[in-house]
Amino acid sequence: MYDVDEIRREFPILDRRIGDKRLVYLDNAATSQKPRRVLDALTKYYERHNANIHRGVHRLAEEATAAYEESRAKVARFLGAPGTTGLVFTRGTTESINLVAYAWGRKNLREGDEVLLTEVEHHSNLVPWQLAAQATGARLRFVPIREDGTLDMEEAGRLIGPKTKLVGCIHASNVLATINPVVKLARMAREAGALMLVDGAQSAPHLPVDVEALGCDFFACSGHKMLGPTGVGVLWGRPEILEEMDPFLGGGEMIREVRLDHSTYNDLPYKFEAGTMNIAQAVGLGAAVDYLGELGMENVREHERRLGEYAYGRLSELEGIEIYGPKEERTGLVSFSLPDVHPHDLSQLLDEEGIAIRSGHHCAQPLMRRLGVPATARASFYLYNVEEEVDRLVEALARAREFFRPYAI
Ligand code: PMP
Numbered sequence: 001m002y003d004v005d006e007i008r009r010e011f012p013i014l015d016r017r018i019g020d021k022r023l024v025y026l027d028n029a030a031t032s033q034k035p036r037r038v039l040d041a042l043t044k045y046y047e048r049h050n051a052n053i054h055r056g057v058h059r060l061a062e063e064a065t066a067a068y069e070e071s072r073a074k075v076a077r078f079l080g081a082p083g084t085t086g087l088v089f090t091r092g093t094t095e096s097i098n099l100v101a102y103a104w105g106r107k108n109l110r111e112g113d114e115v116l117l118t119e120v121e122h123h124s125n126l127v128p129w130q131l132a133a134q135a136t137g138a139r140l141r142f143v144p145i146r147e148d149g150t151l152d153m154e155e156a157g158r159l160i161g162p163k164t165k166l167v168g169c170i171h172a173s174n175v176l177a178t179i180n181p182v183v184k185l186a187r188m189a190r191e192a193g194a195l196m197l198v199d200g201a202q203s204a205p206h207l208p209v210d211v212e213a214l215g216c217d218f219f220a221c222s223g224h225k226m227l228g229p230t231g232v233g234v235l236w237g238r239p240e241i242l243e244e245m246d247p248f249l250g251g252g253e254m255i256r257e258v259r260l261d262h263s264t265y266n267d268l269p270y271k272f273e274a275g276t277m278n279i280a281q282a283v284g285l286g287a288a289v290d291y292l293g294e295l296g297m298e299n300v301r302e303h304e305r306r307l308g309e310y311a312y313g314r315l316s317e318l319e320g321i322e323i324y325g326p327k328e329e330r331t332g333l334v335s336f337s338l339p340d341v342h343p344h345d346l347s348q349l350l351d352e353e354g355i356a357i358r359s360g361h362h363c364a365q366p367l368m369r370r371l372g373v374p375a376t377a378r379a380s381f382y383l384y385n386v387e388e389e390v391d392r393l394v395e396a397l398a399r400a401r402e403f404f405r406p407y408a409i
Contacts, residue, residue: 002295002296002299002302002303004303004383004384004386007295007383007384008384008386010035010036010037010291010384011033011034011035011036011384012036012039013025013033013034014033014384017354018351018354019352019354021353021354021355022354023354023356024353024354024355024356024389024392024393025356025385026355026356026357026379026380026381026385026389026393027356027357027358027378027380028205028225028333028380028381028382028385029174029202029225029333029358029362029378029380030225030358030380031224031225031230032205032224032225032226032227032382033227033382033384034227034228034229034284034288035227035288035291037287037290037291038227038228038229038284038287038288038291040287041283041284041286041287042229042280042281042283042284045064045067045279045280045283045284046280048063049063049064049067050064050279050280051063051064052064052276052279053065053068053276053277053279054253054270055253064279067279067283067286068277068279068282068283069084070286071282071283071285071286072084072087072089072269072282074286074289074290075087075234075285075286075289076236077289077293078204078209078289078292078293079204079209079210079211079219079221079234079236080209080210080211080212080213081211081212081236082212083239084269085239085268085269086236086237086238086239086242086268086269087234087236087269088234088235088236088237088242088268088269088272088273089232089233089234089269089273089277089278089282090220090232090233090234090235090272091231091232091233091278092201092222092223092224092230092231092232092233093122093124093199093200093201093220093221093222093233094124094222094233095233095235096218096220096221096233096234096235097124097125097128097168097197097199097220098124098128098248099235099248099272100128100197100218100220100235100237101128101129101131101132102128102132102248103245103246103247103248103272104166104195104218104241104245105128105129105132105135105136105138105166106132106135106136106246107245107246108165109132109133109136109137109138109165109166110136110137110138111136111137111138112137112138112139112163113136113138113139113163113164113165114138114139114140114141114161114163114164114165115129115132115133115138115139115140115141115164115165115166115167115168116140116141116142116143116156116159116160116164116166116167116168116189116194117129117140117141117142117143117167117168117169118142118143118144118145118151118169118170118180119142119143119144119145119366119367119370120145120149120151120170120173120175120176120178120180120364120367121168121169121170121199121364121366121367122170122174122199122201122362122363122364123363123364123365124199124201124363125168125169125170125197125199126366129168138165139163141159141164142159143155143156143159143169145176145367145370148325148326148327149173149176149178149324149325149326150178150180150326151169151178151180151181153181153184156185156188157188160188160189160192160194161192162192162193164189164192164193164194165194165195166189166194166195166196166197167185167186167188167189167194167195167196167197168196168197168198168199169182169185169196169197169198169199170198170199170201170202171198171199171200171202171203171204171207171209171214172200172202172203172206172207172331173202173325173331174201174202174333174362174363174364174378174380175324175325175335175362175364175367175376175378176324176325176326176335176367177308177325177326177330177331177332177333177334177335178325178326178329178330178331179203179207179329179330179331182196182198182214182216183213183214183215186198186214186215186216186217187215190215195217195218195241196215196216196217196218197216197217197218197219197220198211198214198216198218198219198220199220200219200220200221201220201221201222201225202225202331203221203331204219204221204225204226204234205221205225205226205227205292205382206300206301206304206331206332206382207297207301207331208297208298208301209221209297211236217237217238217241218235218236218237218238218241219234219235219236219237220233220234220235220236221233221234222234223281223282223284223285223288226285226288226289226292227288227291227292228281228284228285228287228288228289229278229280229281229284229285230281231278231281232278232281232282232284232285235272239268242268242269242271242272243268247265247271247272247274248272248274249272249274249275250263250274251274251275252274252275252276253266253270253273253274253275253276253277254266254270254271254272254273254274295383300383303383304331304332304381304382304383304385305330305331305332307332307381307385307386307387307390308330308331308332308333308334308381309330310387310390311332311334311379311381311390311393312327312330312334314390314391314394315334315336315379315393315394315397317394318338318394318397318398318401319401320338320339321336321337321338321339322336322337322338323335323336324336324337324371324376332380332381332382332385333378333379333380333381334378334379334380335362335376335377335378336376336377336378336379337373337376337377338377338397338400338401339408340404340405340407340408341400341401341404342359342375343359343360343375343376343377344359344360344375345400345404346359346377346397346400347359347377349396349399349400349403350393350396350397350400353392353396353399355392355393355396357377357378357379357380357393358377358378358380359375359376359377359378360375360376361374361375362376362378379393
């Protein structure tokens, strides 16, 4: 049984008050809050096991290594990866995608090649490819969106061809709440002989994910958006592709043998984990995916789907509101604009009521341009949010409307 009251008790920060108001945290797409068991895992790691991993033979080094590798196995299972070989710890989605754009892109892209992205990409699945394109002469192309924010798959079909070397797409949008048809895109990519990269920053925390079922070659996500600590994330890649790639960062741990003028590299996944990793954070992420697994990702998805639907309905009651993205098949976030109120002013006013939402371009400036707005306000929900919090948001928005009405031009 999914007991949201019990779940909320696991998150100490949800008891916080902002002024005299209880915190309503609706900025989960930026980062999630952390349950006590993740905080405890971090403390326990530092109090009992802290050491550098893989190198030492003393007890603490062995314990720390075991905890880190156990976490890798847990995360691999959580993502449906067939094993741990292709499961690389990184700092997060941004670093994971940069890793692919450098280590795969620089080696494999040539002038005349194409990388196909979409109009809805987060900057972290766009800028690394711009850099790779500049370095190699490859060309970036983009699948457009339709009026409702869903991808124009007919156009995708026309754009994917023999020149396409990689297709990259966000699984779920951090602005539009869309769930993109990445399985279909992966199939189209494969038929064209291209690789498929899925940016799972907004899917792994919220939907059941199985990298094998997705049919992708690379999957990236961030620990801090899925109850884990900051500073740790994941790149899963097909081992046979990772094997052929050059290293991304050079240094300790990623080598097998070093001579003064050249080196050979370590086995996967260590070849991509140079230097001292964020060990405690990786252990914390293991505790986070344990918890998500206990709750059941189907249940998490259902809770957020219902809450998102409720929020969509309640927000629609506000006169003149514009809600972005499709009506159906949404994740649990809502981006919107209110007439005559700038999203920044809105979030500031809501902050005074203890309500944390996000306003801005959400690291998706090209998408903002496509929508014809400089910024939107965004309320994003997670597994611990409840309908009363949506009600508080809607009531506060109604008050904000009244507050700003005299200033309307
Ligand atoms: N992709 C998407 C869709 C995101 O929402 C985010 C975070 N806002 C990122 C990538 C980047 O994640 P991180 O900052 O953790 O690297």
